[in-house]
Amino acid sequence: MAAITREPVDVLIVGAGASGAAAAWRLSEAGLDVLCLEQGDWTDHARAASAEPDWEVRRDREWNPYPNHRKLAVDYPINDSDTPILPLMYNGVGGSTLHWGCCFPRLHPSDFRVRTLDGVADDWPLDYFELEPYYELNDRMMGISGIAGDPANPRRAPRPLPPISLGRGAERMAAAFDRLGWHWWPMDVAVNSRPYGDDRGACNYCGPCDLGCPQRARASTDVTYWPAALGNGARLQTSARVVEITLDARGRASGAQWIDTAGNTWHQAARVVILAANGVGTARLLLLSTSRRFPDGLANSSGLVGANLMHHVTGMVTGIFDDDLEAYKGPFAASIFSQEFYETDASRGTVRGLQLMQIRGDGPLGTAIGRYLPQIPWGADHHERLLARLGRTAALTVTTEDLPRPGNRVSLDPGLVDSSGLPCPALHYEIDDNTWALLGYGSERGQEVFSEAGAAEIVTQRLVPGTGFHLLGTAKMGDDPATSVVDRFGQAHDVPNLFVVDGSTFVTCGAVNPTSTIQALALRTAEHIVEGRRALEAAA
Amino acid sequence: MRRRELLDVVLDRLLPPVDELGGAGALGLAASLDRDPLADAAPGALDEVLAALPKDFLDRDGEDQDRSLQQIETQQAEAFSILISVAYNAYYVDPRVLERIEGRTAYKAGPPQPRGYEIEPFDETLLAQISRREPFWRKVDP
Known part of the structure; x- marks a missing residue:
């Protein structure tokens, strides 16, 4: 069936999550005609799962972060039989920020220079200080709670909002870090400690940020960037699944073909196309967009589209305390972190480092079922054991540098299709020795600090499989077209009017949560496109 | 009828009465087990557990019933884990x-x-020690 064609726009963005929203705002702010295609839909925060009596059950159903388990029509299945990590993501306006822990650390200056400093992977083609103004702008747009002065990171501007309350567990752990002489600091988080913006309230410490936020205190991009972008005149087409990026006779991107939920095929013409579909979705779309000019996938002359998948492999150490920490109070991942072991230390026998980050506790069902701890056994002692654990836990995630390896990659699985019949991605991923050693070292340090804090019992999981939230590296950034997919501005080497703004472009991933860096890069790319507007007009 | 009766007793052993609260079976939760999507996704799992119970299960005392359930938990681990998940x-x-938990x-x-x-507001004095550290x-x- 012939596609229904639509008038060209200046910029077409694929994906309405963290990066697509940021780019849409900046571009529309500059007066460009922006349209975003998103396969999911809007979320009604007033009807969030966190406001339902069975909220803990829903966490394992339609709000499960694992699309293969969730199986919503807007999701695409992922073949993950060749990886120990479960890929996690969410499709909708806001993308995975609808489902996140809201942690907002930044990469360190050293993360951009790992080849120079440590002889591994590659340096980024930009440095921390080039990105810093965009980090700051993004912090203001998202509304970040925190406090400046962290000695583990370069100085940053006063945070837009004061820190979120730590609660008993983090206060206990902070004192233990102090006694050990180890770094700790309140995490910058995208959760309002006070009302922020026109209609976003303050956090009321309910706990499950991953289940939606009727207060609009949690900064998903559907409540931060999108209202501003739409106010600027940007347009957002939901329930639009992009099939391929199309090309003109000169080999430039001409737009995208997409299908709606009724099965109609559309073609949206555009002068510039931006991919913002995360490190799996963007690679998938590029690999699906084959042509005579690009038989191995669009923008893939380097052969690196899909390669170098990075996740941040994560371990977890949990302390169970005798006294009540009321650990179910407060945003589950907004707490404190330690970057004492962030940098390379030759005495450890590893390169690069790790971050320890505290998370709060579960509700009764999560505690009983053992989301992150062994299940509470059934039987006569069940109730007593539940009360001995509920609210009495604190956990530290061990997030490690995850150095890129070409064999860790996204490919297409033609035998697995989504609800529209499109081939789905397959992930191939192995944990390398360095990462495994970092996980072990971090777990031991976690045990040490819990012991110092007086935990009655310490449970260690060196690897937590269900933590593949971070999907990075599959359209690597670099100056050399032979060894990278996009340039320092996210512009495809092979297709000059095609940009990538999601985590695909990461050269390395550091040991911190990536969203603030993803969005800062997206703002920088958008700025670059705005500055190149004359060229855009010439192209038109 | 027998299935429901069995499920009630099994649930009471898994999640027994506590304080003034009846066990999970006495609370009438058996009916909702089959409606759980987890049970849907593993059709027959609950019945597999029930079928593995000894014929005189209902006549046995509590400790004997627990032993029977522990045996099934070991021998038919997958089905039993579905039962535990839907029961919880x-x-x-x-x-x-x-x-009760709130109390x-x-x-x-x-x-x-x-x-x-x-929650108590953030206490900036907590940063007293770490704030003195030089940038590193x-x-x-x-």
Whole structure:
């Protein structure tokens, strides 16, 4: 069936999550005609799962972060039989920020220079200080709670909002870090400690940020960037699944073909196309967009589209305390972190480092079922054991540098299709020795600090499989077209009017949560496109 | 009839009475087990557990019943784990159960929103020691 064609726009963005929203705002702010295609839909925060009596059950159903388990029509299945990590993501306006822990650390200056400093992977083609103004702008747009002065990171501007309350567990752990002489600091988080913006309230410490936020205190991009972008005149087409990026006779991107939920095929013409579909979705779309000019996938002359998948492999150490920490109070991942072991230390026998980050506790069902701890056994002692654990836990995630390896990659699985019949991605991923050693070292340090804090019992999981939230590296950034997919501005080497703004472009991933860096890069790319507007007009 | 009776007794052994609260079977939670999507996804799992129970299960005393269940937990681990998951799912969304927990802890029964919790505000004096530390991030040549 012939596609229904639509008038060209200046910029077409694929994906309405963290990066697509940021780019849409900046571009529309500059007066460009922006349209975003998103396969999911809007979320009604007033009807969030966190406001339902069975909220803990829903966490394992339609709000499960694992699309293969969730199986919503807007999701695409992922073949993950060749990886120990479960890929996690969410499709909708806001993308995975609808489902996140809201942690907002930044990469360190050293993360951009790992080849120079440590002889591994590659340096980024930009440095921390080039990105810093965009980090700051993004912090203001998202509304970040925190406090400046962290000695583990370069100085940053006063945070837009004061820190979120730590609660008993983090206060206990902070004192233990102090006694050990180890770094700790309140995490910058995208959760309002006070009302922020026109209609976003303050956090009321309910706990499950991953289940939606009727207060609009949690900064998903559907409540931060999108209202501003739409106010600027940007347009957002939901329930639009992009099939391929199309090309003109000169080999430039001409737009995208997409299908709606009724099965109609559309073609949206555009002068510039931006991919913002995360490190799996963007690679998938590029690999699906084959042509005579690009038989191995669009923008893939380097052969690196899909390669170098990075996740941040994560371990977890949990302390169970005798006294009540009321650990179910407060945003589950907004707490404190330690970057004492962030940098390379030759005495450890590893390169690069790790971050320890505290998370709060579960509700009764999560505690009983053992989301992150062994299940509470059934039987006569069940109730007593539940009360001995509920609210009495604190956990530290061990997030490690995850150095890129070409064999860790996204490919297409033609035998697995989504609800529209499109081939789905397959992930191939192995944990390398360095990462495994970092996980072990971090777990031991976690045990040490819990012991110092007086935990009655310490449970260690060196690897937590269900933590593949971070999907990075599959359209690597670099100056050399032979060894990278996009340039320092996210512009495809092979297709000059095609940009990538999601985590695909990461050269390395550091040991911190990536969203603030993803969005800062997206703002920088958008700025670059705005500055190149004359060229855009010439192209038109 | 027998299936429901069996399920009630099994649930009472898994999640027994406590304080003034009846066991999960006595609370009438058996009916909701089959409606759990987990049970849907593993059709027959609950019946597999029930079929593995000794014929005189209902006539045995509690400790004997527990031993039978422990044996099934070992020998038919997958089906039994489905039973545990759906039983816990049903039990821990029941308002009577959550109210009991609320009576023993600071946990609030009912959904987290819109009530939320009160927490002491951030105490900046906690930073007294770490704030004195000199910046130690690794410097990089431009």
